[in-house]
Amino acid sequence: MNKESVIIIENVTKRFPVGEGEFTALKNINLQFKRGEFTGLVGPSGSGKTTLLNIIGSLDSPTEGKAIVLGKNISDLSHQESALLRNKHIGFIFQVYNLLPVYTVFENVEFALLLQDYSKEERKKMVMEALEWVGLAGMADKKPDKLSGGEGQRVAIARAMVKRPEIVIADEPSANLDAANTHAILKTMKQLNEELGTTFLFSTHDEKVMGYLERIIHLRDGAVEEDEIIEANIINR
Amino acid sequence: MIQFLLKGILRDKSRSLLPITVVSIGVALTVMLSAYMEGAFGDMIDQNARFETGHVKVMTQAYAENKEQLPNDLAILGVDELTESLRSDFPQMEWVNRIKFGGLIDVPDENGETKGQGPAAGIALDLFGANSREAQRLNIESSLVTGTMPTKKGEALIGHDFSEKLNVKIGDEVTFFGTTMNSSMTFQNFIVSGTIRFGAASMDRGALIVDISDAQHMLDMEDASGELLGFSKLNVYDDDQTQEMAAQFNAKHTKDDDEFSPIMLPLREQNNLGPMLDYSNMMSGIFIFIFVFAMSIVLWNTGLLGGLRRYQEFGIRLALGEAKGQIYRSLLMEAVLIGIIGSIVGTAIGLAVAYYLQVVGIDISGYMDNSTMLMPSVLRAKVTPGLFFIGFIPGLLAMVFGNMLSGIGIYKRETARLFKELEV
Known part of the structure; x- marks a missing residue:
């Protein structure tokens, strides 16, 4: 395995049964992602973005080919091993934030740490640090329904980042945000990417998001149409 | 994690108060009906024994x-x-x-x-x-x-x-x-x-x-x-024992050719109480079975809906790295906890009402002015040891089965599919 590569996708094909036939969501994909990349998967609906992210996030496995994430072949992992991989190494950011409404901002972020062996004091320190990263340390005791859309997504970023994962998968993170909030969360994620070296993988349609990406992979009908390096954004880094 | 989940249950009334209320009501109704059936039929038999037939x-x-x-x-x-x-x-x-x-x-x-x-x-x-x-x-x-x-x-x-x-x-x-x-x-x-x-x-x-x-x-x-x-x-009243006793006595004392020789009749052979005993046992059993079954379905459904409503939470927990088995076990633990609390509350309410009905009863004397039946004009419930447990059948078991069934969806669905349901 290339030392620099945290994700290697080799000849990955994914088919889903549809009625009596099959739908091929990914067709023989070959990609590599290096540590610290800030990359987006771009393409129309049905192009295979989410399917590929699900495989990388060990939520699904390829029908053919290999997806090797942090040295582990996703197809070989049991449910528990997949869960452990997500628990320790992968953070998720969703389109609709998915904060648990009955818990406070602090507790929503802390949730990610409960499956790991941190003491209460350690968890408190890590959660507050994550909330400071996203500028919400003063809102730790608020419930999600008291937050704006942008604040909610920042809590989701803090929840994804609090365990300091090596990979963060963000599926259309700006879909429900206005321009100002989109720029605010992208700046936050970019900053975390630079400071912590976390690999970010986006699925997006949003031109504003694309403006921050260092690499854009264009997908169409389940195949890679173009793999584009945005030198300007790398230089800016 | 357990403490964290418990906090969630207590704060989310749709996960705590609502199911506990539904379970409590179901259990209370089960206990009350059972007590009433026991009391109504038992009273009739008991009153006949005391006033008329003896055991x-x-x-x-x-x-x-x-x-x-x-x-x-x-x-x-x-x-x-x-x-x-x-x-x-x-x-x-x-x-x-x-x-x-x-x-x-x-x-x-x-x-x-x-x-x-x-x-x-x-x-x-x-x-x-x-x-x-x-x-x-x-x-x-x-x-x-x-x-x-x-x-x-x-x-x-x-x-x-x-x-x-x-x-x-x-x-x-x-x-x-x-x-x-x-x-x-x-x-x-x-x-x-x-x-x-x-x-x-x-x-x-x-x-x-x-x-x-x-x-x-x-x-x-x-x-x-x-x-x-x-x-x-x-x-x-022990039906088998009295019949055996009567058989022993009659073998010793009853003579076919002497109409003045004594004969012993057990309660069931007097005043048509035999069919009444059988009928009451059967009806009591059927009513209680139907009611417990119906309440079980209602509470099963409550458990099922409770589980299905939480697919969002399950998706998040999967994303955060919790294994399906852990989620399923925590779902069942919650169901057991809610089932036990609901069953205890429901049993307490049911027993309290049953006890009230046992002491005060429902006066039906107004409907019996011309009755010739030897039956109580005040229908009473009867609190028996079985009532302390019967409510747990629908309350605990149905709740847990409902959640088990809804939780099977966690296993049957591909993780990515569960995850997708997050977005809905």
């Missing part, structure tokens, strides 16, 4: 064949000896003599002229015996409406409604007219010491209660008795 009853064969006519001319003779024999052969039972008799009550005015008359249905029992529990068995003292228990020979209790109809007051003298065991006419004066209402319409009409020695003297029945009743000393 077993010994009569002459001839008396047994005509007992609706209260044929005291066919009564058991040498009853003292037979009673001793029964006490020796069946020491687990308490044996008592009773005489039932019919006649006329005449109420004279101050001049000795008849002021009023009415038909009397008399029961003679041991009111004065040192060890007699007959008054207690028939609940006479607490059924007194006015006056006191008879304290000496020549005193009697009469039905309260009967006393009002005949305008009889405490201390008044009434005269009973009837026939003796030898078919000659008899009359006897009694002082009314109290009036009584049993709560059984057929008993309350024309009731006259006297001590058995008064009746034996009045009816020429010295050392005779119409009926010899046996009651379990544990006060529990």
